[in-house]
Amino acid sequence: MDIILKTDIAGLGYKNDTVAVKPGYGRNFLIPQGYAMMATGSNKKIVAENIRQAAHKAEKIKNDALEIAAAIGDMVLTIQAKAGDSGKIFGRVTNTQVADALRTKGFDIDRKKIAVDDVKTLGTYQAILDLHKEVKHKVSFEVVADQ
Numbered sequence: 001m002d003i004i005l006k007t008d009i010a011g012l013g014y015k016n017d018t019v020a021v022k023p024g025y026g027r028n029f030l031i032p033q034g035y036a037m038m039a040t041g042s043n044k045k046i047v048a049e050n051i052r053q054a055a056h057k058a059e060k061i062k063n064d065a066l067e068i069a070a071a072i073g074d075m076v077l078t079i080q081a082k083a084g085d086s087g088k089i090f091g092r093v094t095n096t097q098v099a100d101a102l103r104t105k106g107f108d109i110d111r112k113k114i115a116v117d118d119v120k121t122l123g124t125y126q127a128i129l130d131l132h133k134e135v136k137h138k139v140s141f142e143v144v145a146d147q
Helices: 023-033 041-072 095-104
Strands: 002-005 018-020 036-038 076-081 088-093 114-116 119-121 123-132 135-145
Touching: 002 023, 002 041, 023 036, 041 123, 041 135, 076 088, 076 095, 088 135, 095 114, 095 135
Parallel strands: 076 135
Antiparallel strands: 002 018, 002 036, 088 119, 114 123, 123 135
């Protein structure tokens, strides 16, 4: 019996895959639980259309991420932190501070998508922005002493 999976099932397949299962497993478990549907001609066409539309949406999201990365470009952000005489800062610079600095420049990027190395002294550093699974962008930021 051929079915189309609606969700990922370990050991069986991924969402939108057409798989062959034993009739009892399909009729008595997968279909009633909502994990699968019968692989009829019309259902196959519906799934193919859904995959095509999802690919179009994913391409649009990727293009938006590329536009944001191009707009940020080689921008250097300035982050103020309290520091001692030796240049060592009190605390550390976090991804939240980088997100706030980007927000002041007009870019609203979630702090969870920003990776910052351990910053404990004044100087210039880089943060990695995870804008899309295929689009990563490095942005430089300078840590200066708070006046």
